[in-house]
Amino acid sequence: MVEEFLQYIAAERRYSPRTCAIYREVLETFYSYAYPAPKTELSSQQELDALTFSSIRGFVAFSMDEGLSPRTVNLRLSALSSYCSWLVRRSLLPSNPVRRIARPKESHRLPEFFTEMALEHFFDSKGLDGSGRACSRMSLHDYRNGVMILLLYATGMRRSELAGLRRSDFDSGRNVFTVLGKGDKMREIPVPVSVCKEILLYLERIKAEFPGISDNGSFFLTDSGAPIYPELVNEAVHEQLDGVEGFTGRKSPHVLRHSLATHLLNNGADLNSIKEILGHSSLAATQVYTHNSFEQLKNTYLTAHPRAKKGGNNEN
DSSP: OHHHHHHHHHHTSOOOHHHHHHHHHHHHHHHHHHSSSOSSOOOHHHHHHTOOHHHHHHHHHHHHHTTOOHHHHHHHHHHHHHHHHHHHHTTSSSSOGGGGSOOOOOOOOOOOOOOHHHHHHHHHHHTOSSSSHHHHHSOHHHHHHHHHHHHHHHHOOOHHHHHTOBGGGEETTTTEEEEEOGGGOEEEEEOOHHHHHHHHHHHHHHHHHSTTOOTTSBSSBOTTSOBOOHHHHHHHHHHHHTTOTTOOSOOSHHHHHHHHHHHHHHTTOOHHHHHHHHTOSSHHHHHTHHHHHHHHHHHHHHHHOHHHHTTTOOOO
8 A cells, every 4th residue: 555655646746756755764664663573564454553543653752762853753744644644535544643643843943044145255256147257267067066056046946946957948038937846836937137148158058068959958967968967956056165155054955045035035025926936835835034034133133233232231
């Protein structure tokens, strides 16, 4: 039944390969916990018998004892809940036992982001401003990686969306990208003029480096001209930003996505517009960036307030 469920979420729900792999790992770990030393492959009835309130609650305690964070434990519960709901819809389980499980409380981490100043300095130092400086003086490898970072920040695309981008997805007449996001949902992302100029320079460079490539091929190519893969996007971001002044903490495509959302909000964009650009399915996923905006406001207030500067004393 587990295999049927995994096929269902991959084929019908269109979950990403990474999500499917996580669900598989969770279900295999749960059944290894429920049946520590099975002599043979589990039967369908044994799989169903393990899905009880007490067994799943014990799995939560087991996961916490392993030192897993509340967030990871809740992800495990979400995977199990999806599986149980699927079984209920097929009339194989009377109810979803996960819904009665108390979930561990998570601490709310604010999304990491880079400052506008750090990013502006990076793009200026590389010449990634549509002037042609970067295109003419950089190797194809470095230029491609620089344009990747430019697009990740300018559009807020996810790593998988960038890796799956095709050259035909860019409409130079309208200055927009058409992106295939989670759940096969299409969205359009507007692109600033300076970024569009850099994109056109990049596309010309690609055609010159790899003559004969089709207009509908992959937008980003490896050094040998093959389509890129998601891990390469991670490598490109880390390679370009590691050790660069102003870029501390985690260096990943997702932090660039967080950076765009935070900067848009700080500069007056409304949440609904940011939601559409990022491709969030609900406004709740976008509202987390308001916390970053509030933190910036608080820091500015505490820095500027006369009493804060004086440590709260009434000195003149």
